[in-house]
Amino acid sequence: MVFAHGFGCDQNMWRFVAPAFAGEFRTILFDHVGAGGSDLTAYDPDRYATLNGYADDVVELCQALDIRGGVFVGHSVSAMIGVLASRKAPEIFDTLVMVCPSPRYIDDAGYEGGFSAAQVHELLEFLDSNHMGWSQAMAPVIMGNPDRPELGEELTNSFCRTDPDIAKRFARTTFLSDNRADLAGVTARCLVIQCSEDVIAPVAVGAYVHANLRDSELVQIDATGHCPNLSAPVETIAAMRAFL
């Protein structure tokens, strides 16, 4: 069972969920390039300009680990990375667990993605103009705790380290992505976990994903926000077990 984290964090996202499956599965956790403990020098802006680059990483990783017929658990944007990886190498996963997935964030004709083009544009502009407040200056401020430097160090090393410049690019790749057409080609069984109140992936998006996958199940859990793996781990685990 391979766990892939979404935009904004690293494999720590799974710390309340992954242990629950360690008994039955060989659990694999990794950081995308640019996040957590990954090798930042491996980041290639062209390769990661689309989600395909990340999907290629997943395929390479799983082939290296000789995974076949595995379970892919992807949160947020990684749910779609899993879709792409599954299409590139269908033999690796026979099951996809998609936590709060979104194939396209920007509204389109007949499609409700949750964001207008103007809003996404505003977001990207904000990232470009204000990265000091958002990620560059904030990361150390958030993590750092002047009164308890030992804690700061521990937190910094533990949670959601992202390189500010790469985070900006990742946000761009994520929020401009449109992988709706890829859903139809997925052969694996899919579980779509949808939160009842999620700004980033509204209920309608979950329904869209479910409707466009050949073999899928939709579970809506009573949790607000975009991270049920953190805010509602028990429900998340239960939904996964039930599906598996």
Add this chain to the structure above:
Amino acid sequence: MNTSPPAPDAAEADDLEDLFENAPCGYLSTLPNGRISRVNRTFSTWTGFDSGQLVGRRFLDLLNIAGKIYYETHFAPLLRLQGSFNEVALDVVRSDGTTLPVLVNAVVRRDEAGAIRLIRVTVFNASDRRRYEQELLEARRTSERAGLALRDLNATLETRIADRARALERAWRLSRDLLAVAGTDGVITRVNTAWTEHLGWQSSDLVGRSFVTFTHPDDLDATQAAFAGIFGAPLTKPYEYRFRHLDGSYRWFAWTAAFEEDEIHASGRPTTAEHEQAALLAEAENALRQSQKMEAVGQLTGGLAHDFNNLLAAISGSLEMMRTRMGQGRFNDLDRYMHAAEGASKRAAALTHRLLAFSRRQTLDPKPTDVNRLVSGMEDLVRRTVGPSIHVETVGASGLWPALIDPPQLENALLNLCINARDAMPDGGRITIETANRWIDERTGWERDLPPGQYLSLCVTDTGTGMPPEVVARAFDPFFTTKPAGQGTGLGLSMIYGFAQQSGGQVRIYSEVGQGTTMCLYLPRHYGEAEPGDTPNAVSSASRPGQDGTVLIVDDEPAIRMLVTDVLEELGCTAIEAGDSAAGLKVLQSNVPIDLLVTDVGLPGGMNGRQMADAARVTRPGLKVLFITGYAENAAVGNGLLEPDMHVLTKPFAMEALAFRIRSLIGN
């Protein structure tokens, strides 16, 4: 917080309530699902939402789009993982749509079982801090851009320098002008190939030698001065001099130069062709002017010959008629013929006079003159001459100095100026005749071509057509006229110019096309009183014989000697005649008492009349002298400035005028 806080009493509760509501930061409590359960007054005030509008909403609903996403992807997960989250920079959207920059802290409060009880959110107003951050960011971006630009510059500097150097080398090589670098001593250190083309010299002939070696000797002083000037200021106004060609001839170049980095950098444009053209043009202009003059002289002499022939015909005809009538014994009509002959003679005299004035060889008889009185005496005549359509005004300066001039000539000049003024005003206008005292200093004198000193001016101003500068420049040229052929001789202003110059003064023209013209005569001041104006016409015809005295008359023309002798005898004087200067001097150096010497200026016998008079004055100081002359060698009679008791009478003269002069001289 204590684990078991004592129950606060009512006052303490109020105090805490006040602290919560009015603290200088926003407080929010949210439920585990993120919905706001309580909010303090400070936050309500900042956001413009009242507490009722906020309770039940999620905190992220109050954020802008970026904040919402950040909240979901970073803030919420980390809060879950860490239990707290400090100093997140977010923007809260107020009720009016504006944004409030804030710093947000959040901490998770759990109950005893470990379940999340509430999330406490603390909000600081970060407006100032955000502004500083923006300024800091901007400053950093500026410095990054500058850094990048500098890196780019450094990266490209070498190639740009190389490009520039090639461009300069190309300009140096391809220039058609002479380019040179020289040391401060004028020794040439570098030249371009244009030198070989224009001057034949190779670079090796020039480098190491001073420009002085090649400079035309006549230009050397000026060129060295110009070279020295370059050290003070760049030579931007081209300086021209001649540089020697390999073949020994000289070529003109116009140089500009500057002194930079201890070297003279100079550029010379070849101008020999321009000089040759200018010389050709000047030559052609001179030739044209000369031919124009010759043509004018031809016209004039033709006209004069015609006039003189007429006059001679009248005189000789009259004399012939007189002889015939006398032969017939008819004496009654003689008067008529005499008058006719005299009239023709006077006109002939006036004609020669004008010619002499134009040639500046007229004989002047300057006298201290009150010019104001002369002008007012002329006013009537001027009015009659210019006609009723022109208003004549005279403005005489009070306290006007006397001038030392020949009054009839000044009258003549004034009348001429007024006639010119009239001709410039075919539709009528105004003539102003003005006199003034003038002090001419060095600078003004230089401008007006006058020695510095005191002058009086006589100006005639008209309101006529005016003259363009090119006409003003030639106005005094003899025979130059703007009048239609046959209407002017072109001698009028030339005569005035000659008269003014001969009198030690000057004429100046100020004219603007369409505005009018002012012609000013500058005349030297006479230190002394003006003589009462004597009018030549007022000579009394009543001769008064019996004025004893001895007069020596020296003239090589026997007819003149005869006439003068007759006049003298009429006056009752004793006349002694001499036919040349040697004979005259012999008489003058004898003991014969002589009251007056009447002599021609041009004399045979080794001396002119003036020299003879001067020699006579050695032994006869104070000898009164009257020069009678047809045209005076001006130097001989002192350029019109005669010593005391030396006088001039111009031939031809009326016998009565001669008698009057002799009488007044002996009488004194």
